[in-house]
Amino acid sequence: MELNVVDLNHYKFKKAQKEEDPYHNLYYKNKKQRLDFEEEEIKILLDFFDECTEFLKKGEIGLIEQNELELVDNDRKFIAEYQRIKRLIEYNVEIHKEYVMLDYEDVSFLFSEIQVHNFSLDNEIEQKRLQKYRTIMEKLDKILAYDEKPFI
Numbered sequence: 001m002e003l004n005v006v007d008l009n010h011y012k013f014k015k016a017q018k019e020e021d022p023y024h025n026l027y028y029k030n031k032k033q034r035l036d037f038e039e040e041e042i043k044i045l046l047d048f049f050d051e052c053t054e055f056l057k058k059g060e061i062g063l064i065e066q067n068e069l070e071l072v073d074n075d076r077k078f079i080a081e082y083q084r085i086k087r088l089i090e091y092n093v094e095i096h097k098e099y100v101m102l103d104y105e106d107v108s109f110l111f112s113e114i115q116v117h118n119f120s121l122d123n124e125i126e127q128k129r130l131q132k133y134r135t136i137m138e139k140l141d142k143i144l145a146y147d148e149k150p151f152i
Contacts, residue, residue, distance in 0.1 A: 031103075031104065032101040032102065032103060033101070033102055033103070033104055033107050033143045034099050034100075034101055035099060035100045035101075035102060035107070035139055035140070035143070036098065036099045036139070037099065037100055037136070037139070038135075041135060041136050041139075042089065042093055042100070044132065044133065044136065045086075045089060045110075045136065046086060046089065046090070048114065048117070048133075049082045049083070049085065049086040050086075051117075052078075052082055052113065052117060053079050053082050053083065056075045056078060056079050057075075057079070059075065060072055060075055060076075063075070081109065082113075085102070085106055085109070085110065088100075088102060088106070089102075104143070107140055107143050107144060108144060110140060111137065111140040111141070111144055114130075114133050114136070114137060114140075115130075118130050118133070
């Protein structure tokens, strides 16, 4: 009888462990990532956040006129996320001066937003736009690559 209780407890423990950590292969998910940015790259990133925020705020007026309130809420969430990451970067620059510490999810968000913001159907135009962010993207790509194989 005791053997069955032990097995049941072991089963419950394993099940709870799987539910707690669904990304067990991604062990550094909640860990802060160190990004060594130069001053120019930090200025480019801060300008990127300002540019994206202005773009979304300009589009907000048209969406409100068209009664697309769900899209307005979505844009406001993106603006809040841009401002949060911008404040994190500014705060890290004040403290560390040489590097920035960001969560893995923030790095992933930043990488995808730079890609989406500079997307174009014409490959040459897209490459020209991404050239400005090339070194930043390479640094973000190193962190996002699980097995050291870059995405770019």
